[in-house]
Amino acid sequence: MSKNKSALKISLLYFLFSFFWIYFSDLALNLFFKDLNNAQFLQTIKGLIFISLSSILLYFLIKNFFKTLQNEKSQLLKTNEILEKIIENAPVIIFWKDKKGVYLGCNTAFLELMNLNTKNDLLGKKDSDFHISEKENFMNDDMIVITTRNAKLNYIETVTAKDKSLRFLNTSKVPLVDDKQNIIGVLGVSLDITDQINKQNQIKSQEELIIQQSKLASMGEMIGNIAHQWRQPLSIISTLSTGMKLQKELNISNEEYEKESLDNINENAQYLSKTIDDFKNFFKKDTIKISSNTKTVFEKTLKLINSRLKNRDIEIIQHNSEIEFETYESDLIQIFINIINNSIDAFDNIKTNKYIFINTKLEKDKIIIEIKDNAGGIPQNIIDKIFEPYFTTKGEKQGTGIGLYMSKEIVSKHLNGTITASTVNFEYLNNHYTGALFQIILPIKKTIME
Ligand SMILES: Nc1ncnc2c1ncn2[C@@H]1O[C@H](COP(=O)(O)OP(=O)(O)OP(=O)(O)O)[C@@H](O)[C@H]1O
Numbered sequence: 001m002s003k004n005k006s007a008l009k010i011s012l013l014y015f016l017f018s019f020f021w022i023y024f025s026d027l028a029l030n031l032f033f034k035d036l037n038n039a040q041f042l043q044t045i046k047g048l049i050f051i052s053l054s055s056i057l058l059y060f061l062i063k064n065f066f067k068t069l070q071n072e073k074s075q076l077l078k079t080n081e082i083l084e085k086i087i088e089n090a091p092v093i094i095f096w097k098d099k100k101g102v103y104l105g106c107n108t109a110f111l112e113l114m115n116l117n118t119k120n121d122l123l124g125k126k127d128s129d130f131h132i133s134e135k136e137n138f139m140n141d142d143m144i145v146i147t148t149r150n151a152k153l154n155y156i157e158t159v160t161a162k163d164k165s166l167r168f169l170n171t172s173k174v175p176l177v178d179d180k181q182n183i184i185g186v187l188g189v190s191l192d193i194t195d196q197i198n199k200q201n202q203i204k205s206q207e208e209l210i211i212q213q214s215k216l217a218s219m220g221e222m223i224g225n226i227a228h229q230w231r232q233p234l235s236i237i238s239t240l241s242t243g244m245k246l247q248k249e250l251n252i253s254n255e256e257y258e259k260e261s262l263d264n265i266n267e268n269a270q271y272l273s274k275t276i277d278d279f280k281n282f283f284k285k286d287t288i289k290i291s292s293n294t295k296t297v298f299e300k301t302l303k304l305i306n307s308r309l310k311n312r313d314i315e316i317i318q319h320n321s322e323i324e325f326e327t328y329e330s331d332l333i334q335i336f337i338n339i340i341n342n343s344i345d346a347f348d349n350i351k352t353n354k355y356i357f358i359n360t361k362l363e364k365d366k367i368i369i370e371i372k373d374n375a376g377g378i379p380q381n382i383i384d385k386i387f388e389p390y391f392t393t394k395g396e397k398q399g400t401g402i403g404l405y406m407s408k409e410i411v412s413k414h415l416n417g418t419i420t421a422s423t424v425n426f427e428y429l430n431n432h433y434t435g436a437l438f439q440i441i442l443p444i445k446k447t448i449m450e
C-alpha cells in the first residue's frame with residue numbers, strides 16, 4: 001500500500017471514530033441526564049473515555065500499519081534475493097554501469113570473463129582501469145546507448161583474455177532508466193559464443209581441406225590436359241624458330257617473314273602463359289566470392305577439360321543464359337568438372353554420338369543448372385548412393401568415389417544450393433537417348449542479361 005493511502009486510511013478511521021463518539025455521546029448525555037448540574041463532570045468523564053478508546057484504536061491502527069510495512073519490506077527483500085539469484089545463475093554474462101561508465105554491478109560470469117576474483121575488484125572502476133585491448137570499443141558502445149537512448153542488440157564482439165586467447169561474445173546493451181525515465185546508466189548482457197565460433201571455423205577449415213584435396217586429386221588429369229593444350233603451340237613455336245634459323249643459315253632470311261614468325265611465336269607463348277594462369281587460378285583456395293556469370297564459368301570449365309572431350313569425340317551443346325551472380329568461381333568449376341568427368345567416363349563403352357548438354361536458366365531468384373549426357377544413365381540400384389563418400393563403380397584404380405560427394409558438400413555448405421541426380425529418357429535430333437541428368441540449384445539476387 002502507498003504511504004499516502006495508509007495515512008489517509010488511519011486519519012479517516014480516527015475522524016469517523018471521533019465524529020461518532022462526540023455525536024452519540026452528546027446525544028446520550030442529553031437523553032439520559034436531564035439534570036445538567038453534573039454536565040461538567042460528565043464531559044470530563046466522556047473526554048477521558050474518548051482519549052482511552054482513541055489511544056486503543058490508534059495502537060491497533062499503528063500496529064497494523066507497521067505489520068503491513070514489515071510484510072512489504074520482507075517481500076521486497078525476497079524479490080531482491082530472487083533477482084540476485086537470477087542475475088547470478090543466468091547462463092549469461094551480466095553487468096551494469098552508471099552514466100560515466102563506472103561499474104555498479106555484475107554477476108560471477110562477468111568476473112570470470114574479466115579474470116577478477118571479487119566484485120570489489122570491479123565495482124567503482126571503469127573499463128579504462130583494466131588492461132583490455134578492446135576497452136575503447138566497450139566504452140564507445142556504452143556512449144552510443146546512453147546518448148541515443150537506443151538499445152544495441154545482438155552484436156558480436158571480442159575480448160582478449162589474460163592468456164591472450166580471444167573470446168567471442170554476442171552482446172546486447174540497453175539503457176538503464178529511473179522512475180522518471182532519466183538515463184542512469186547501461187545494462188549489458190553477453191553470451192559467450194567462443195566454442196560455437198571455434199567449432200564453425202573448424203568445420204569450415206575441414207571443408208576447405210576436403211575441397212583442396214579433391215582439387216589435388218584432379219591434378220593428375222589436369223597435368224595431362226596442360227600437356228595436351230601445350231602440344232600444339234609448342235610445335236608451332238618450334239617450327240617457326242627452326243624455320244627462321246634455317247633461313248638465316250641459308251642466308252635467305254626475309255625481314256617480313258621473320259617479323260611475322262616472331263609475332264606468331266609471341267602469340268603462342270602468351271597462350272602458354274595463359275593456360276598456366278587458368279590452372280593456377282583453379283588450384284588457388286577459393287576464399288572470397290567474386291562476381292561472375294554462368295557463361296564464363298562454363299567457358300573456364302571447358303577450357304580445363306577440352307582435350308579429354310575432344311579425344312573422345314564428345315560434343316558439348318550449351319544453352320546458357322548469361323546470369324550475373326556472386327560465387328566461389330573455382331569451387332563451381334570443380335563441381336562442373338566432377339560431373340562432366342563422370343559423363344566422359346560413362347561414355348567409355350558407348351559407340352553412338354556422344355553429347356553433353358549444358359543448360360542454365362534463371363527462375364525467380366534461383367539459377368538452375370542442368371548437365372545431361374546420353375551415356376545410358378545411372379542404374380536405379382545405385383542412384384541413392386552416388387553422393388555418398390567413397391562410393392564408386394569404377395574400381396579403386398580409376399575412381400575414389402569422392403567426386404560427387406565433394407560436389408554435394410560444396411554446393412550445399414559453401415554455395416547454399418542443392419544438387420540432385422536422375423536418369424532421364426529424351427529425344428535429340430530425332431534419336432532417343434537415356435542419360436544422367438544433374439541439376440544444381442543456386443540462390444542468387446542478381447539480374448539476367450540474355
Ligand atoms: N553421368 C553418369 N553416368 C552414369 N553413372 C554415373 C554418372 N555420374 C556418376 N555416376 C556413378 O556415380 C558414381 C560416383 O561418382 P563419383 O564422381 O562420386 O565417384 P567416381 O567418379 O567413381 O570417382 P572419383 O570422382 O572420385 O574419381 C560413379 O562411380 C558412377 O557409378
Ligand SMILES: [Mg+2]
Pocket residue numbers: 338341342399403404
Ligand atoms: Mg567422379
